[in-house]
Amino acid sequence: MGWITRLQRTLRSRRLERDLDEELSSHLEEACERGRDPEEVQRAFGSALRWREEGRDAHVLVWLDTLLLDAKLGLRRLLAARGVTTVMVVSLALATGSCLAAYQLADALLLRPLPVDRPGQLRAVAFGASLPEWPTRWTRLSYPGYLRLERLDTPATLFATTVPHAHPWTVRPPGTPRETVEIQYVSSSFFGALGLAPSVGRLFAEDDFPDAPRAVITQALWRQLGAPQIGTLLHAGAEPVELVGVTGPAFRGVAPGDPSEIFLPAGRAPGVELAGRNSFQTFLRLDPGASSDVLQAQLFDTWRRFEAERWNVPGIAPDLRRAYLASAHLRLEHARAGASAAQDDYGRALAVLSGLAAVVLLIACVNVAHLMTSQALTRQRELSLRAALGAGRLRLLRMMLLESAWLSLAAVLCGSLLARWLAPALLGQLASSGRFLDLDLAVNARVLLFAAGLAIVVSVLCALVPAGQVRWAGAAAGSRSESRTLRGTRALDGLLFGQVFFCTTVLFVAGLLITSFGRLTATETGFDAEGVLAVQVRAEDEQPPALWSALVEHTRTVPGVERVAMTDWPLLSGSGTTHRVEAGAPRREAMVEFLCVSSEWPEVLGIPRLEGSGFAKGIAEGSASAVLINRSFARHFFADQPTLGQALWHIDLDGRRIEYAVSGVVGDVRQNDLRAPPPLAVYVPCAGEADERRRHAFLLVRGSEGTGPWLAEPLRSAVEETGMFRVRGIETQKQVVQRQTAVERLLALLATYFGTASLLLFALGLYGVLHFLFARRRRELSLRIALGGRGVRLLRDVLARTGLAATLGCLAGTALGPLAGRGLEALLFDVSSRDPASFATPIALVALAGAVAAGPVLRRALSTDPAESLRTE
Amino acid sequence: MPRTDALIGSLDLLVLKTLASRPGLHGYALMTAIQVASEDALRVEEGSLYPALRRMEEAGWLSAKWVQKDNGRRARAYRLTRAGKKQLAAEEERWLSLAEAVRQVLRSV
Numbered sequence: 001m002g003w004i005t006r007l008q009r010t011l012r013s014r015r016l017e018r019d020l021d022e023e024l025s026s027h028l029e030e031a032c033e034r035g036r037d038p039e040e041v042q043r044a045f046g047s048a049l050r051w052r053e054e055g056r057d058a059h060v061l062v063w064l065d066t067l068l069l070d071a072k073l074g075l076r077r078l079l080a081a082r083g084v085t086t087v088m089v090v091s092l093a094l095a096t097g098s099c100l101a102a103y104q105l106a107d108a109l110l111l112r113p114l115p116v117d118r119p120g121q122l123r124a125v126a127f128g129a130s131l132p133e134w135p136t137r138w139t140r141l142s143y144p145g146y147l148r149l150e151r152l153d154t155p156a157t158l159f160a161t162t163v164p165h166a167h168p169w170t171v172r173p174p175g176t177p178r179e180t181v182e183i184q185y186v187s188s189s190f191f192g193a194l195g196l197a198p199s200v201g202r203l204f205a206e207d208d209f210p211d212a213p214r215a216v217i218t219q220a221l222w223r224q225l226g227a228p229q230i231g232t233l234l235h236a237g238a239e240p241v242e243l244v245g246v247t248g249p250a251f252r253g254v255a256p257g258d259p260s261e262i263f264l265p266a267g268r269a270p271g272v273e274l275a276g277r278n279s280f281q282t283f284l285r286l287d288p289g290a291s292s293d294v295l296q297a298q299l300f301d302t303w304r305r306f307e308a309e310r311w312n313v314p315g316i317a318p319d320l321r322r323a324y325l326a327s328a329h330l331r332l333e334h335a336r337a338g339a340s341a342a343q344d345d346y347g348r349a350l351a352v353l354s355g356l357a358a359v360v361l362l363i364a365c366v367n368v369a370h371l372m373t374s375q376a377l378t379r380q381r382e383l384s385l386r387a388a389l390g391a392g393r394l395r396l397l398r399m400m401l402l403e404s405a406w407l408s409l410a411a412v413l414c415g416s417l418l419a420r421w422l423a424p425a426l427l428g429q430l431a432s433s434g435r436f437l438d439l440d441l442a443v444n445a446r447v448l449l450f451a452a453g454l455a456i457v458v459s460v461l462c463a464l465v466p467a468g469q470v471r472w473a474g475a476a477a478g479s480r481s482e483s484r485t486l487r488g489t490r491a492l493d494g495l496l497f498g499q500v501f502f503c504t505t506v507l508f509v510a511g512l513l514i515t516s517f518g519r520l521t522a523t524e525t526g527f528d529a530e531g532v533l534a535v536q537v538r539a540e541d542e543q544p545p546a547l548w549s550a551l552v553e554h555t556r557t558v559p560g561v562e563r564v565a566m567t568d569w570p571l572l573s574g575s576g577t578t579h580r581v582e583a584g585a586p587r588r589e590a591m592v593e594f595l596c597v598s599s600e601w602p603e604v605l606g607i608p609r610l611e612g613s614g615f616a617k618g619i620a621e622g623s624a625s626a627v628l629i630n631r632s633f634a635r636h637f638f639a640d641q642p643t644l645g646q647a648l649w650h651i652d653l654d655g656r657r658i659e660y661a662v663s664g665v666v667g668d669v670r671q672n673d674l675r676a677p678p679p680l681a682v683y684v685p686c687a688g689e690a691d692e693r694r695r696h697a698f699l700l701v702r703g704s705e706g707t708g709p710w711l712a713e714p715l716r717s718a719v720e721e722t723g724m725f726r727v728r729g730i731e732t733q734k735q736v737v738q739r740q741t742a743v744e745r746l747l748a749l750l751a752t753y754f755g756t757a758s759l760l761l762f763a764l765g766l767y768g769v770l771h772f773l774f775a776r777r778r779r780e781l782s783l784r785i786a787l788g789g790r791g792v793r794l795l796r797d798v799l800a801r802t803g804l805a806a807t808l809g810c811l812a813g814t815a816l817g818p819l820a821g822r823g824l825e826a827l828l829f830d831v832s833s834r835d836p837a838s839f840a841t842p843i844a845l846v847a848l849a850g851a852v853a854a855g856p857v858l859r860r861a862l863s864t865d866p867a868e869s870l871r872t873e
Numbered sequence: 874m875p876r877t878d879a880l881i882g883s884l885d886l887l888v889l890k891t892l893a894s895r896p897g898l899h900g901y902a903l904m905t906a907i908q909v910a911s912e913d914a915l916r917v918e919e920g921s922l923y924p925a926l927r928r929m930e931e932a933g934w935l936s937a938k939w940v941q942k943d944n945g946r947r948a949r950a951y952r953l954t955r956a957g958k959k960q961l962a963a964e965e966e967r968w969l970s971l972a973e974a975v976r977q978v979l980r981s982v
Binding site: 020029030033034041045046051055058059 | 905923944948
């Protein structure tokens with residue numbers, strides 16, 4: 001009999017049993033018809049049960065048959081104890097759902113290989129230097145710098161792209177829902193090195209470079225545009241470009257979280273010729289067998305020489321140049337899953353999320369193991385009986401594993417539903433903080449595999465300790481020794497220790513993250529972001545200061561607008577310009593932040609004027625030599641000297657000295673980074689020599705009656721009715737500031753979620769174990785109470801070891817906390833893992849949750865009527 | 874009086890041989906066929922026949938399928954598989970050589 005037939009019969013066991021019964025009765029009937037005595041025939045057959053069992057064994061896969069029977073039994077047992085089962089499934093579902101959501105996000109952002117040829121061969125080039133107040137790692141290079149690397153004879157194919165950037169459609173294609181489209185400028189080797197083939201038309205060829213007006217678009221955009229013909233003109237970017245081809249279906253660029261839609265030749269990128277504009281990320285594909293280390297050294301050598309030339313200008317202090325070149329380094333990083341700013345920004349946060357989710361999963365598993373162990377101890381009689389009837393140790397272990405497999409299956413299914421909601425909700429939370437991540441969260445084979453792996457791990461973790469009890473029950477079949485109870489409750493104490501340990505660790509880490517977020521949001525920025533709108537304006541062509549000034553005046557006439565100022569970019573938007581400045585007596589030098597602002601800028605943002613009255617006459621008549629400085633600048637350069645009228649010199653990259661006179665001092669503000677102290681800053685007027693014609697600016701608008709979204713549309717109309725300016729985006733200054741805390745906000749939210757979940761799970765687990773302990777010793781306690789024993793002493797006896805386990809767990813958790821906190825330091829702001837408050841809060845919360853969970857059980861134990869209890873026994 | 878203990882070691886052979894000449898017999902008919910062919914000398918008990926049938930089906934010597942009997946009831950009809958035919962040949966050879974050996978012992982003693 002083939003195994004397939006046996007498998008079919010195993011899966012259709014009822015039908016098999018019916019057939020066996022029918023064969024038996026058919027035989028009996030025929031024998032009786034032929035005159036045989038029914039009883040004699042029955043005797044000849046033997047036991048009907050044995051007949052059925054033997055027949056079954058001959059027709060089925062016995063191991064699978066018993067497995068299915070045990071699985072059915074396990075399911076029945078779980079359904080019989082519906083309350084406990086629900087608690088176990090909900091605990092596990094919360095944790096597995098969080099793990100799945102974390103994995104889905106990590107998969108989409110960090111793990112999923114790019115849909116290109118042999119993605120494992122791709123590397124991204126990262127740069128770094130160790131200078132104070134300088135990024136330790138960056139990934140972009142100017143196009144001239146890239147070309148220098150590309151021209152090297154290396155065992156690799158280099159390619160470069162800009163970061164995808166949202167550009168408005170100059171002429172929006174009919175039916176397109178969005179006003180903007182993501183454009184990415186790519187080098188000539190981009191598509192070739194990735195090994196991509198077009199789905200329609202062609203990809204770029206050599207003659208498209210450096211700057212032919214041609215475009216390749218993604219298939220998703222091509223479909224959205226209604227599948228336009230090759231040769232169609234697309235009005236995106238500065239000039240119309242001709243569509244030459246469409247990429248394959250899955251390709252969305254090489255920056256996960258920041259997908260592209262239109263690819264243009266690198267030569268069309270704004271400022272592509274500038275050696276100082278680091279806007280291209282360099283990638284490479286290693287030739288087979290090439291050494292990554294040798295290539296890295298080769299690239300570093302060339303890049304360092306390029307940087308040495310670029311920094312060899314009078315505008316950069318020689319000391320700074322030397323320090324920069326001495327500490328500069330270049331590294332090749334694996335780019336199997338692409339490389340993007342989103343990965344850099346959120347990789348660590350995702351690691352924290354995954355870590356927290358994993359610990360909460362451990363807590364949930366310990367919780368379930370706890371409940372299952374309690375159940376196993378109350379099932380001693382049943383398990384011993386099974387062992388006595390010949391069920392082997394392995395069979396009993398398997399039964400326990402199957403029960404936990406049912407639980408984990410249910411939990412993973414419920415968890416998947418939770419993850420389907422949770423992962424997009426986390427992205428939504430990020431989007432509401434102003435950082436939109438476009439991730440494809442579709443379930444794929446890797447996610448399914450992870451879910452399956454998770455189910456197996458959960459099954460084993462949950463069954464580990466209870467299975468130990470079963471094994472030992474089997475060995476001690478039939479015995480009633482006291483040591484059995486002792487060993488069983490020891491396992492429970494061990495589990496309680498684990499639960500408190502994990503819970504305290506999660507609470508410690510959560511406390512650090514929440515405090516960090518709280519301190520960051522409470523940071524004094526030095527300006528009032530409330531009620532200010534930031535309107536990003538773009539002119540069709542570069543416009544002179546007078547026209548921009550007229551635009552400011554025009555927007556001031558919009559009803560509801562109180563004040564309007566113009567600036568390069570809003571404070572804390574992350575943008576900044578640093579220049580070398582000389583000032584003071586004796587003459588000193590420093591790198592100083594420069595920002596172009598109009599005269600009303602301090603008033604719009606509520607920045608106090610400490611001295612002088614600013615540019616005095618507004619931006620149209622403003623003097624190029626009059627600047628505002630901030631308090632830090634004044635203190636740094638002029639100390640106790642009078643400030644107004646003092647001279648300062650901006651030394652540009654060519655070594656020219658541009659003189660300014662201080663006409664006012666304003667308060668310090670956090671300028672580029674909320675975490676960094678206010679820099680030394682100079683505010684130059686948006687007019688005169690310092691700022692001639694410009695194409696982009698931000699209008700900062702303060703409304704007279706509390707600016708709200710309602711003001712956005714009138715402002716947009718007012719700007720666009722001029723016919724020369726377009727609004728690219730409007731957001732509140734508060735949103736701009738909030739974007740600075742997007743990661744911290746997300747982490748604080750996750751910390752709150754996981755902290756609450758772990759406390760809840762701990763409380764449930766403790767309640768379960770105490771309930772079990774008192775239920776087991778009910779008779780003994782009743783007797784002792786009846787004999788005059790004092791309640792408090794009895795409680796002490798019962799709880800001594802449990803309390804010790806919990807205390808040790810709490811201590812171990814607080815000991816591990818600082819170690820975990822050390823790994824998080826890069827994500828923390830103004831919080832130390834050695835701060836006493838960081839220790840006190842988790843201990844207090846665990847104690848509180850413990851008291852809440854233990855209270856009802858202890859109250860019930862103390863109020864037990866001994867007579868009633870003994871009668872029930 | 875038919876003897877049931879005479880079947881020790883030869884039940885498989887008897888079942889295989891009977892099914893080789895009369896394929897498609899069900900359990901009761903098979904039992905009767907052996908009894909008739911042996912002129913009532915051998916009788917197979919139900920308690921031995923069905924375990925043997927199952928064992929041989931498990932070994933792949935027999936195949937079985939449900940058939941409708943004259944009285945309308947269903948019964949499992951057995952027939953030899955290719956492996957069963959080979960097994961029958963082997964069993965026959967084994968039995969004949971055993972019988973020959975026994976006969977020689979009887980003659981010489």
